[in-house]
Amino acid sequence: MRTFRFFLLSCFFLTAIHTSAQTQNISLEDIWNGTFRTQRMDALHSMKNGQQYSVLDYDRVSKSTTIDVYDYKTLSKVKTLVNSSDIEAIPYFTDYTFSADESKIILATDVESIFRRSTLGHFYVYNTSDASVTLIAEDKIQEPTFSPDATKVAYGLNNNLYVKDLVSGETKQITFDGKKNEIINGITDWVYEEEFGFVRAFEWNASSDRLAFIKFDETNVPEFSMDVYGSALYPKQQVFKYPKAGEKNAIVSLHTYNLKADTTNEVKLDKAYNDFYIPRIKWTNDPDVLSAQYMNRHQNELDLWMINAKKESAKIAIAEKDNAYVDVTDNLTFLTDDSFIWTSEKDGHNHIYHYDKKGKLINQITKGNWEVTNYYGYDDKNDVIYYQSVENGSINRDVYKIDLNGNNKTRLTKNTGTNNASFSADFTYFINTFSNTSTPPEYTLNEAVSGNLVKRIKDNSALSKKLLNYKISEKEFSTINVNGNDLNMWMIKPLDFDATKQYPLFMYQYSGPGSQQVANRWNGANDYWYQHLAQKGYIVVCIDGRGTGFKGAAFKKVTQNELGKFELEDQIDAAKKLGDRAYVDASRIGIWGWSFGGFMSSNALFKGNDVFKMAIAVAPVTSWRFYDSIYTERYMTTPQENASGYDDNSPINHVDKLKGDFLLIHGSGDDNVHVQNTMRMVEALIQADKQFEWMIYPDKNHGIYGGNTRLHLYKKMTNFIDAKLGDKL
Structure with missing residues (x-):
């Protein structure tokens, strides 16, 4: 009934646009001064209890930032977890990251951009139990990341990797050959960042006693230089490694560091690769087993390796080949038994597959002449996969659920247009963002099991009303x-x-x-x-x-x-x-x-x-x-x-x-x-x-x-x- 009411309102809005007194022209100044800016929801973190979420809030009066916790069902504020006005060392912070158990939080300050995704900044660890704050490093660092047990933080500094022990306070440097425009440890080079879409090239294992990282030797990669004119009397020059088509790439290698033994081993495979990429690494639930994706330079062959760091052995689980190219994604998900979810275009459309831990196909979960456009995750309590697809037309997006065995597919979103979901940690709820050409973004809380509306969170009715005055075709x-x-x-x-x-x-x-x-x-x-x-x-x-x-x-x-x-x-x-x-x-x-x-x-x-x-x-x-x-x-x-x-x-x-x-x-x-x-x-x-x-x-x-x-x-x-x-x- 509510869906029908919404449909009537949408129709009314469309009719109103074309029948009201549309007298005002859209000026270029209107477009770029924020006249038509939409209200959006801040990026939220779903708390591990699945019933609450946190958001970063900024108080313009006090010029302080807070991490506030809200209840999914009521949308009411439960508490303020962190307030920068209470922290003498941090006037404000611009981002935050929880440890897995949510006992600690990394707070980002003084962040500056390097390239599209990479940044440098000062980072602090906030302890929720006693409100203590610890500066991770005096220098500006990259990609600080908690170990799963929240006792350590690994980070990049000057092309090397470091680990700070949060219990003893000691910091240990674990690579020593990093050098600008030559060797990078654990942080991607320019072209990986831009084209493979990630910056942090190191990962903790499940037991917090090993780090896997990619090393980039870009010594022989040609340099590119740009003049930066600025406002000084003389311009500066920015010089960085940029491999153009057909030129030398960075030589990459995969390594594992054992924190207990203080040893680093290079991963050796029994397959010879010449001029290759390592676009993704990810530990399985087994703390000894690392997955790594190796791809040839043409990018039409991708091997998913399972590497046992303890036994120093490796086997290929999946070998994908394509006449054109194989897409790299972040969809690899390991289940409790280390069987895994994988997405592939091998049947002609992008779909979801389930493999056992050795790479034997269990089943193809989704099928059809349509594309899966987003994989949201796996609910292990109910054996359900959540995803987005274009099954309702290639210009539209809907949210679906399907059983792990490929049965009981259910469309969860009701309105035609673009739907995108953000799920709670336990998959009880999802916040849906919906829009189409006649409806500005609307945010609703929905039940994950049915898609039914729980509560409307935010819409852009004020913008809709404002647009009635403009000449809109x-x-x-x-x-x-x-x-x-x-x-x-x-x-x-x-x-x-x-x-x-x-x-x-x-x-x-x-x-x-x-x-x-x-x-x-x-x-x-x-x-x-x-x-x-x-x-x-x-x-x-x-x-x-x-x-x-x-x-x-x-x-x-x-x-x-x-x-x-x-x-x-x-x-x-x-x-x-x-x-x-x-x-x-x-x-x-x-x-x-x-x-x-x-x-x-x-x-x-x-x-x-x-x-x-x-x-x-x-x-x-x-x-x-x-x-x-x-x-x-x-x-x-x-x-x-x-x-x-x-x-x-x-x-x-x-x-x-x-x-x-x-x-x-x-x-x-x-x-x-x-x-x-x-x-x-x-x-x-x-x-x-x-x-x-x-x-x-x-x-x-x-x-x-x-x-x-x-x-x-x-x-x-x-x-x-x-x-x-x-x-x-």
């Missing part, structure tokens, strides 16, 4: 048949759209492998920008072509070895088909994208010069030879093996085809897609005698933000669109 979902495939598409038309008139068309895409931009979820900042453009008289369209995700492995991996070829064909042919529609002015079609999307928009303007009048490329890859090894070679192998795949599809080699209007934008401090890409493109355009416009944002990284930067960027892009496509508006 509906985001229309559909498919468009291009090159034999029904591609997902959304379209935003001017609110006063008249099918007898012709409108300029502006296309957005990202198009990267496994990505998705056509999704039934609430607005991001760019969606408001598209509404701003629609108010000016543009039709805005986004199409997910071949190579994007959540429609099966074959659809995603068809682009292998030809990154940008089929994706570009789909964007060009889709533009042609849209240009044939009576209400589209085929002489005024533009396209834009960021990063991979900038690579695509550049290619679209050059190779599709008879279709596109203009393009904007932000932080684009202009040659795959300039980008990093792990990402690029996953889809392209190496340039030594696949020179034509690299060069035929890189826009820097097609500048001679430019006929339309081109705007090129980059941040000079981009450590990911280096500004080298744009500089080399600029030089190529100059030598080809091609006129274009460009903009460099000093010291800005791949996200190009900070202060007034985003507003300036979007004003520049909007002005360019108006000048090149909007001449008849």
Whole structure:
């Protein structure tokens, strides 16, 4: 009944948008000054009792931070666990981590970013029993991590690993060869951090007496340097190791340290690997057995090893192979008997599997022509798996449960759109975040067993009400048949759209492998920008072509070895088909994208010069030879093996085809897609005698933000669109 009531309210909201006095235009200032900011729930930690959760709160008056504990069922505050105003050494902290038994908490202070995920900071251990505080190290350190028994903390400092004994107070250095830009122990190098998505490359075993860690020898990895202009008289230079496609990677090795014996052993395997990766390590419940994933450089073979650190023996549990590549995930889960959960695309779609501890398949838990998009965990009391999938359509997300044996699958979420769950530690409850294109994020507490609503936590009704005053067009979902495939598409038309008139068309895409931009979820900042453009008289369209995700492995991996070829064909042919529609002015079609999307928009303007009048490329890859090894070679192998795949599809080699209007934008401090890409493109355009416009944002990284930067960027892009496509508006 409540679901039906919610559906009526949603319908009312949609109707209200289109029938109320929508008089106010969305300005660029509105978008970037927080006018449309959504209320969100702070990241929470589910307490081990499963009935409570903790959140980090900040008091703007006292300028102090607290860790507050709340009851799931009542949502009422139970207690304040930590208050920085009570701790003389810590005026405030910005993050916290519990020990496994929740007797101690690591508090983060003075945190500074290194790259996308890595940070340095001062960290303290707070003891909940006596409120005592212990500084872990005088220096700024990385990734402090409790041992399972909460008696020790391991951390990285200056490329070495240390262990602090919280009982004796003594700190022991356990590696000694760490050196900047040469040897890193237990912390990932730049390319692992960026492409394998993790920083901490060390793990405690279950009995807290062994550490496993990965060592990176990046001595022979080529260096990249960036000027940092800052505000001083002389700029600084940032130098770091960055393996581009086909160049030397760091040499990795796996080691285990025995705390009792004070000895370190390198893991030796009876399989010869040449130029390989170790993208994941994880101890099993057996304190002697470590799992490690080894992957060849092409990333089309992945071996899951079970390594006995005590016996110094190892066996392969799973050997995955793929004609294209094998995805690395964090879904490996060990059950009490050390059988394990694993996800794989081996049947053509991403699904969940159960193996015994030796790697023998027990059963495939989920099946079907749809993708599992998130694995939430395993409830060992009830033998139930919780996951998210696109079974209800590739642009939607729902939360499901299923028995470990693959029976009794149940859809837990009720509303069509994007649902994402955060479960309590004992899987009694989950907090669901729901949104779709007409409903801003709503947070509800639900029973895990049934999905039934327990309580509404937070919504964005105030934002919904505010938007009634603005000219908001509906985001229309559909498919468009291009090159034999029904591609997902959304379209935003001017609110006063008249099918007898012709409108300029502006296309957005990202198009990267496994990505998705056509999704039934609430607005991001760019969606408001598209509404701003629609108010000016543009039709805005986004199409997910071949190579994007959540429609099966074959659809995603068809682009292998030809990154940008089929994706570009789909964007060009889709533009042609849209240009044939009576209400589209085929002489005024533009396209834009960021990063991979900038690579695509550049290619679209050059190779599709008879279709596109203009393009904007932000932080684009202009040659795959300039980008990093792990990402690029996953889809392209190496340039030594696949020179034509690299060069035929890189826009820097097609500048001679430019006929339309081109705007090129980059941040000079981009450590990911280096500004080298744009500089080399600029030089190529100059030598080809091609006129274009460009903009460099000093010291800005791949996200190009900070202060007034985003507003300036979007004003520049909007002005360019108006000048090149909007001449008849």
